[in-house]
Amino acid sequence: MCGIIGYIGKKQALPVLVKGLRRLEYRGYDSAGVAILGESEKGKVERVRSVGKIDNLAEKLKGQDISGTIGIAHTRWATHGGVTEDNAHPHFGCDGKLVLVHNGIIENYREIKEKLGDKHTYKSETDTEILAHLIESHYKGDLREAIEHALSHVRGTDGLVAMHADHPNCLIAARLGSPLVVGVGEDEYYIASDATPMLTYTKKVIYLEDGEVAEISKEKMETFNLKDEAITKCVEEIEWNDEQAEKQGYDHFMLKEIFDQPTVFEDAIRGRYNLEEGAAHLGGLNMTTDEMRSVKRVILIACGTASYAAMVGKYAFERLAGIPTEVDVASEFRYRDPIVDEHTLVFGISQSGETADTIAALREAKRKGAFVRGIVNVVGSTIARETDGGSYIHAGPELAVASTKAYTNMIAIMTLYALQFGRLKRITPATGQRLLKALREIPAKMNEILDQSDEIKKIAEKYKDYKNMFFLGRGINFPVALEGSIKLKEISYIHSEAYPGGEMKHGPIALLSEDFPVIGIMTKDQLYDKMRSNIEEIRARKAPLLLIATQGDEGAKELTDDVIYVPDTMELLEPLLNTIPLQIFAYHIAVMLGRDVDRPRNLAKSVTVE
Numbered sequence: 001m002c003g004i005i006g007y008i009g010k011k012q013a014l015p016v017l018v019k020g021l022r023r024l025e026y027r028g029y030d031s032a033g034v035a036i037l038g039e040s041e042k043g044k045v046e047r048v049r050s051v052g053k054i055d056n057l058a059e060k061l062k063g064q065d066i067s068g069t070i071g072i073a074h075t076r077w078a079t080h081g082g083v084t085e086d087n088a089h090p091h092f093g094c095d096g097k098l099v100l101v102h103n104g105i106i107e108n109y110r111e112i113k114e115k116l117g118d119k120h121t122y123k124s125e126t127d128t129e130i131l132a133h134l135i136e137s138h139y140k141g142d143l144r145e146a147i148e149h150a151l152s153h154v155r156g157t158d159g160l161v162a163m164h165a166d167h168p169n170c171l172i173a174a175r176l177g178s179p180l181v182v183g184v185g186e187d188e189y190y191i192a193s194d195a196t197p198m199l200t201y202t203k204k205v206i207y208l209e210d211g212e213v214a215e216i217s218k219e220k221m222e223t224f225n226l227k228d229e230a231i232t233k234c235v236e237e238i239e240w241n242d243e244q245a246e247k248q249g250y251d252h253f254m255l256k257e258i259f260d261q262p263t264v265f266e267d268a269i270r271g272r273y274n275l276e277e278g279a280a281h282l283g284g285l286n287m288t289t290d291e292m293r294s295v296k297r298v299i300l301i302a303c304g305t306a307s308y309a310a311m312v313g314k315y316a317f318e319r320l321a322g323i324p325t326e327v328d329v330a331s332e333f334r335y336r337d338p339i340v341d342e343h344t345l346v347f348g349i350s351q352s353g354e355t356a357d358t359i360a361a362l363r364e365a366k367r368k369g370a371f372v373r374g375i376v377n378v379v380g381s382t383i384a385r386e387t388d389g390g391s392y393i394h395a396g397p398e399l400a401v402a403s404t405k406a407y408t409n410m411i412a413i414m415t416l417y418a419l420q421f422g423r424l425k426r427i428t429p430a431t432g433q434r435l436l437k438a439l440r441e442i443p444a445k446m447n448e449i450l451d452q453s454d455e456i457k458k459i460a461e462k463y464k465d466y467k468n469m470f471f472l473g474r475g476i477n478f479p480v481a482l483e484g485s486i487k488l489k490e491i492s493y494i495h496s497e498a499y500p501g502g503e504m505k506h507g508p509i510a511l512l513s514e515d516f517p518v519i520g521i522m523t524k525d526q527l528y529d530k531m532r533s534n535i536e537e538i539r540a541r542k543a544p545l546l547l548i549a550t551q552g553d554e555g556a557k558e559l560t561d562d563v564i565y566v567p568d569t570m571e572l573l574e575p576l577l578n579t580i581p582l583q584i585f586a587y588h589i590a591v592m593l594g595r596d597v598d599r600p601r602n603l604a605k606s607v608t609v610e
Ligand code: F6R
Pocket: 303, 304, 305, 306, 307, 349, 350, 351, 352, 353, 354, 355, 358, 401, 402, 403, 404, 486, 487, 490, 605, 606, 607
C-alpha cells in the first residue's frame, strides 16, 4: 500500500523525507519519489523519482543540490498504470507549480479527464496525475480552496498532500478515506500516511478524519471541513515505538491484517459494481460479451488458503452464473493432463502472484487454449503479468505469513466475477441488487465480529492445550472449516483436520473423545438442520464443542456454552463473516502458546519453488 511523508519546518526537508520513506518501506512499494520546494530559485519545485528500492532513489539524489525546508515524498504500490518512473509520485499539474502525492483510488478519473479536456497534457497513466490537473484547474490563488473544490468532484478514496511553488510556506493535506497523521514539532510539522516515519522526531500527533483538510505552515496548522468551516483538533501523544507503529499498535501483523479486513474489503469492491443495474463490472476481465457467453466451464486454480477461497468462489460461479466450476490445487492440476479447451475460463488465484505451482498450472492452461485470468494481490507480480487480464484484490501488503485479508478479498472478487457472468446469463437485476446490497453490508458486519475479539480470546484460552481439533462445516461452510483448520495448524502447530459434517460418521468420528474438540460452523443456511444433527452426534461422544452460529440462534446455546455469534447474511456471503472468528481464535491460541505468529516455523510467505 502506498505511503506518504511530508515535511515543513526549519530542517532541510530532503534527508527527513528519504529517512521517512525508508520507515514506510514495510508497507510494500514498487517505486518512490520526492519533491522539494526549492529555496534557491523562487517558484521552483525539484522532483526526483525512481523505480524499485529507496536505495535507487537515494543513489539518484546523490550529488544533486536540492535544498529546501518543505517537501513531500511517496512510496507507490501500483494500482493504475504499471511500475514506471513516470507513474511514480509526486505528480505535477501542467505548469510544474502544483505538485502532490496521493494514496487511494479515484474511481471517476476517466470522467474527470474527459471533463478537463485537451487543455491538459498527461505524462503518466495514473489517476493521481489527473487529480493534480483537476486541482490546478480550480486554482485561483488559494491552494486550499482549489483542493476543496476539486475534491467535491472526486469519487473514491483519497489521502493527499500538496504544495505549490507560489506558496513557499504551505502544505495542504486532505483525507477522504485514506488515513493521514500530522506530527507536531517545534515550528515544524510532519504529515504521513501513518505515524511510523515521524516517531524519531515527535510523539505528538493529530489524526485527520475523513472530510478534513489541513493547511499547514511552519508556525501553525489549521483544519477545515469540506464546507470550509474551521475545526478544532486535539493533539494526542503516542506511546508506540517504531515497530509498534508499523503494526498500527497491534501486537502482530496478523492481528492488524485481520482487523484491516472491513477497510480493504471496501477497497476490493469499490467502483466495480453498479447497484442500479444489479451488475458487476470488472474491467480487467478483458473478454468480449461473446467470449464471456462462450465459456462453458470455469476452473479456479490456487494453493492453500487461496484454494479455500476458490472453493467458496465455486459456489458463486455455479449459483449466480450457472457455469460448472471446478477448483484445482495448482500442484495437482499441472501434472494431471487436465482437459481444458477454448471454452474454459481459468482463474489463477494468488495473494503473492508468485506461487510456483500456480504459475506453472496457468501456463499449462494457456498452452491448451483456455482463457487465463488472474485474481492477484501483488501488483506487477508474475501471475499479473503472464495472464491476459484479471483483477487485483486490493488487500494491501499482507506481511504475516498466514493469509487473512487476502482470503476475504479473493472471495469478494470471485463473487463479483460470478455476478458479472450471471447477469449475462441468467440472474435478474433484482437478484443482483440483493447480492450487492448484502455485499455492501459486509464491512459493518465484519466489524461486529472483530468487536468480539476479547470474548473469542477467552474461549481460545479453554482450547489452547488440546493436541487435536476437528473443524466441521457443510456446503459453503466446508471451505470455512478448511480455512479455520489451516490457520490453526500453521500458526499454533496444533494438529487439526477439517471435514464436511456429513462425512464424520464415515470414519473420523472414531477419533472423538473428551480430548478431541470440534469447532462446528452451524450458521442459519439451507443445511442448518443437517449440520445441527451432525453436532448432536458429536455431543453424544462428549467431545468439547465450539460453535459459530447466527445471531439470535438461542438453540446453539443449548448445545454448548461456547458459541461465537456472527451476523446474518446471504448464504453465498457467509464465508466472508464465518471465517473471521476462526482467524481470531487461531491467532489468540498461537499467542498464548508463545508461537512466532507472523513468521511460523517452516513456512514462507511466497512459495516460489515447487
Ligand atoms: C495460508 C497461506 C498459504 C497461501 C498459499 C498460496 O495462510 O498463506 O496457504 O495461501 O501458499 O499463496 P498465494 O496466495 O500467494 O499464491
